[in-house]
Amino acid sequence: MANTALLDQLMTALRCLPGVGAKSAQRMAYHLLERDREGGRVLSRLLAEAMERIGHCSQCRTLSEQELCQLCANPRRDQSLLCIVENPADQAIIEQAADYQGGYFVLGGHLSPLDGIGPKEIGLDQLQERFASGGVKEVILATNPTVEGEATAQYIHDMAQQFGIRTTRIAQGVPMGGELEYVDGATLAHAIRGRSEF
């Protein structure tokens, strides 16, 4: 009642951000209005620009301002090695953490027939064309270690087989620095099955 209509609308709009509830939205709105109007204006401008101008790379489907993303346009990246990830955040994390010099293919999700997400919705037709055109020697399946991620990996593996392309899956096991006591059973079973020579 004390709030103006516009302020209420702003608080509601802020809740479209992940992890932001009513209380945080209120705090954010008051903070911007009382202490950082310039920050609010800059954020507004960049949001509008980003929603408008950032599309998807025509080759790897990651988020990109250009037709071809920086990674795909880089001639030093080995595009015969293709790392398949579910979304751009996964790609970013691999880029930051690993010394990986190959290319990517970003699905933008995983197979989920019940939600109407089939091969086409995650760009597997485009991936198949890429396999067919030759040039890909190995596919690294880096989908999430979830039921849906595994099913998606299996589907892509089957597809790659038709073209005689080698497929590998990122290793699953106990995380670095973890304590066995706190590792779940499924992960531990995987780690033992996938044991390697010491």
Add this chain to the structure above:
Amino acid sequence: MANTALLDQLMTALRCLPGVGAKSAQRMAYHLLERDREGGRVLSRLLAEAMERIGHCSQCRTLSEQELCQLCANPRRDQSLLCIVENPADQAIIEQAADYQGGYFVLGGHLSPLDGIGPKEIGLDQLQERFASGGVKEVILATNPTVEGEATAQYIHDMAQQFGIRTTRIAQGVPMGGELEYVDGATLAHAIRGRSEF
């Protein structure tokens, strides 16, 4: 490196929101771009509008689209009773929780000479004029129970005394539902000093 320049800028801009670090900003940017572009556009528009159009009420200094806020414009609110709060969020919380029918005065901070925040910066000249013009019978000091909040309350109390206006301070004591064992010493000392007849 994989990120476009605009995406990086958006992530940086999102960090102007309180409680949002690098990781949350990344999650927010990806969420909006991959799953809720419409939400991003609406948020952008409302941010711009709010930063532009929401100013301060000329009477009580709270955030308001109009010259006079809804509360000050409401003839059923008793403006001879004035609740002094540090910021609009405090006012909102009192409106939601308490059955309060008086007016407000929003300081927009507290006295803090070391940070260059004197009486003028928190509108005390305007409050003094309001006292001088008559009509205010009681002032409820609802500044925060911190050192600065107490000092500010004391200052306003002294000011009100000059005009013969009654001042009260919101009660301090153990919070409802709290357990004595976990209440800090200062609060407990206050609660005992401020005890009332059972």
